[in-house]
Amino acid sequence: MILQVQDLFAGYGETEILHGVNARVDDREIVAVIGPNGAGKSTLIKAIIGILKPSRGSIRFRDVEIAGRNPEDLVPAGLAYVPQNRNIFPSMTVLENLEIGAITRRPGWLHMGGALVRRYLPFLPGGSVGPKAPDPVGGTPRPVTGLRISEEEFRQRVDHITGLFPNLEPKLRQRAGALSGGEQQMVALGKALVLDPAMLLIDEPSAGL
Ligand SMILES: Nc1ncnc2c1ncn2[C@@H]1O[C@H](COP(=O)(O)OP(=O)(O)O)[C@@H](O)[C@H]1O
Ligand SMILES: [Mg+2]
Structure with a gap:
């Protein structure tokens, strides 16, 4: 269970x-x-x-x-949530939306402005120093480095998501707001799946599909 x-x-x-x-x-x-x-x-x-x-x-x-x-403790513990209203950033690209989905595993980036920093300084290394992670749900404290996903791992997750949703593959660099309703729902699902959650909570999963 x-x-x-x-x-x-x-x-x-x-x-x-x-x-x-x-x-x-x-x-x-x-x-x-x-x-x-x-x-x-x-x-x-x-x-x-x-x-x-x-x-x-x-x-x-x-x-x-x-x-x-709090959600910020539960997401690193393996829960993911796709809200009822399409939870994407329409002015950002599909890829940037997936990066935002991965940001909770990149606390250092979160504190530095996350995707915005990555957007303008894409070659900046992730590094291993960062703030201490909040008390993890039900486990021994993990250092922030253990929560971080590498660039390589992120790319593998993106490949996995475009495998599930081939529509997104050619649109990774397009504005998410320009996609069809169903494709936007795929982006919202992708944002949640990018962290490979143990359990996915989807509100109205078929909305727009
Ligand atoms: N933020 C809120 N403040 C007050 N009442 C709310 C709020 N959100 C939902 N409700 C009420 O809670 C009840 C259940 O809503 P909800 O859980 O959204 O239903 P469902 O998802 O099954 O359609 C409804 O009567 C709704 O009006
Ligand atoms: Mg509802």
Whole structure:
């Protein structure tokens, strides 16, 4: 089992939306959450990824309690999230969007302005000095260097993503905003997949496809 949600309560201010939700996802399993508009599907995903703090209940990811943890701790731990509204930067290229997706594994770059620095100084080495990583979810502290993905690894991930979504291959250097709705959804998925997550949370996966 990779994820277990037990008796989860969450909402917005005084308004409780989730009233004791239970769910489990096994390794390599695809689970769909189905319900009418306003049922609370997006709220459940936001509570799991940590955008919304649950008021009660348990969320265990790989046997570690994560309820109330922040997304910036959960993404390095292997969770990825594709929000409902297409989460891309339209004025940046497809490749730059994928670089942004990889930035959480490049904390040094994040602190220096991330992709903007890389864009103007593409040959600057990554280096190994950097800020200390936040307390990792459920593990011994890892040095920042362990979180970093190399240029080589990034290129392999990009190849993997263009293998999954061949439409993107010839458009890597085009503005993401100029792509079709379905292609933009592929970019949003690619941004999440670039870190090779253990679990992918996709809100409305077929939107625009
Ligand atoms: N940011 C918010 N503030 C207050 N209420 C919200 C907010 N987001 C969603 N809601 C309410 O929570 C309920 C569930 O919404 P949501 O989880 O988006 O449903 P679904 O994704 O199943 O369509 C709805 O009644 C919605 O109006
Ligand atoms: Mg929704």
